[in-house]
Amino acid sequence: MGNISHKKKLKKEKLKEQTLNNMINLRMEKQNEKLKKTIKIITLGTGESGKSTFLKQLSLLYSKGFEKSSREVYATTIQNNLIIYMKILLRAIEELGIKIRQENTQYSKSFFSFDDLTTQSLKAIIQLWSDPGLKEAYERRAEFQLPDMSQYFLDSAERIGKNDYLPTDQDILNCRIPTTGVNELHIVVDDLPWTVVDVGGQRSERRKWMHQFDGVSLVVYVVALSEYDQQLFEDQTVNRLLESLDLFAKTINNGCFENKNCVVLFNKVDIFKKKIRKVPLTKCFLHYTWENDYQSTCKYIQEKFDKIGRNKKRVIFYHFTCATDTESMRGVFDVVSSTILQNQLNVGGYL
Numbered sequence: 001m002g003n004i005s006h007k008k009k010l011k012k013e014k015l016k017e018q019t020l021n022n023m024i025n026l027r028m029e030k031q032n033e034k035l036k037k038t039i040k041i042i043t044l045g046t047g048e049s050g051k052s053t054f055l056k057q058l059s060l061l062y063s064k065g066f067e068k069s070s071r072e073v074y075a076t077t078i079q080n081n082l083i084i085y086m087k088i089l090l091r092a093i094e095e096l097g098i099k100i101r102q103e104n105t106q107y108s109k110s111f112f113s114f115d116d117l118t119t120q121s122l123k124a125i126i127q128l129w130s131d132p133g134l135k136e137a138y139e140r141r142a143e144f145q146l147p148d149m150s151q152y153f154l155d156s157a158e159r160i161g162k163n164d165y166l167p168t169d170q171d172i173l174n175c176r177i178p179t180t181g182v183n184e185l186h187i188v189v190d191d192l193p194w195t196v197v198d199v200g201g202q203r204s205e206r207r208k209w210m211h212q213f214d215g216v217s218l219v220v221y222v223v224a225l226s227e228y229d230q231q232l233f234e235d236q237t238v239n240r241l242l243e244s245l246d247l248f249a250k251t252i253n254n255g256c257f258e259n260k261n262c263v264v265l266f267n268k269v270d271i272f273k274k275k276i277r278k279v280p281l282t283k284c285f286l287h288y289t290w291e292n293d294y295q296s297t298c299k300y301i302q303e304k305f306d307k308i309g310r311n312k313k314r315v316i317f318y319h320f321t322c323a324t325d326t327e328s329m330r331g332v333f334d335v336v337s338s339t340i341l342q343n344q345l346n347v348g349g350y351l
């Protein structure tokens with residue numbers, strides 16, 4: 001009798017164990033499914049901070065990169081931009097009272113009649129860009145609105161002006177096309193499907209943002225560090241870095257994100273490193289009293305953002321980046337990817 005009841009007890013315990021195992025397996029499967037669900041990342045930040053460049057790099061590293069047809073579209077934009085940049089510079093030399101060489105005045109006078117890149121307009125661009133007056137205007141670009149990357153393209157005018165010109169990856173990374181609406185990139189990183197959402201950062205675009213906030217796993221907030229001495233394109237009375245700080249406060253403390261980890265990219269460090277040697281940070285933060293070197297200014301700016309974003313429910317990761325440099329971005333994506341994995345494991349209850 002005793003033996004039978006002992007056997008029954010063992011059977012019952014085994015059954016219980018099996019049920020428990022099944023339940024654990026089921027839970028694991030469900031959690032794995034959750035982990036495999038598409039990770040939605042949104043890039044936010046003010047206009048021209050580098051959000052779309054971040055997306056282009058992801059596309060180069062984890063997707064097919066740029067097809068011939070899209071290179072052709074970029075070619076037209078880059079060629080048109082050359083005309084636009086030259087007109088901006090010519091207007092600036094007039095407004096700033098900068099003199100150019102006598103022999104170049106004929107080119108500057110006729111330039112406003114050009115709309116396309118032709119043999120004539122290309123010749124004028126090359127001639128005018130060799131003038132020290134235009135270089136001086138470029139150096140003073142914080143006083144008007146001219147993209148930093150205009151120098152890269154003006155230096156390459158001859159190559160860009162060729163009939164069979166097809167932009168390189170670097171040309172495309174440097175090309176500025178302000179985002180209107182929403183762009184999405186679908187990629188697989190470390191076995192996980194990512195949807196990366198890119199929105200326009202200029203003021204008129206920001207009202208579209210909140211429609212994209214649902215289901216976001218990670219916010220990547222992009223700040224153009226180098227813009228501390230520049231004014232907004234949309235409002236010439238507002239400092240760009242202060243606008244970014246203000247926008248960060250409004251965005252990151254939005255109910256959708258208050259318990260979500262966030263990655264802040266302090267971008268354009270290449271320009272910032274050069275600029276900070278010449279232009280004091282007091283251009284932006286009037287009461288800044290620390291040393292005006294790279295380390296101290298970066299620390300100060302990071303603290304400003306951290307003070308706004310810090311709370312007990314999330315972690316904010318900071319990286320100093322040059323979004324146009326593919327190799328350095330590879331390292332940044334590795335960190336972003338492990339941040340996401342950590343987030344997912346937290347959600348699944350693994351950690």
Ligand SMILES: Nc1nc2c(ncn2[C@@H]2O[C@H](COP(=O)(O)OP(=O)(O)OP(=O)(O)O)[C@@H](O)[C@H]2O)c(=O)[nH]1
Pocket residue numbers: 045046047048049050051052053054147148149173174175176177178179180199200201202222267268269270271321322323324325
């Ligand atoms: N030198 C330098 N240029 C950069 C860097 N990141 C982006 N850029 C350039 O800055 C310009 C603006 O970059 P975008 O990626 O278009 O900026 P965005 O944030 O998407 O701008 P919106 O679409 O208007 O919101 C482009 O010409 C880029 O090539 C960087 O780290 N260093």
Ligand SMILES: [Mg+2]
Pocket residue numbers: 051052053177178179198199200201
């Ligand atoms: Mg963009």
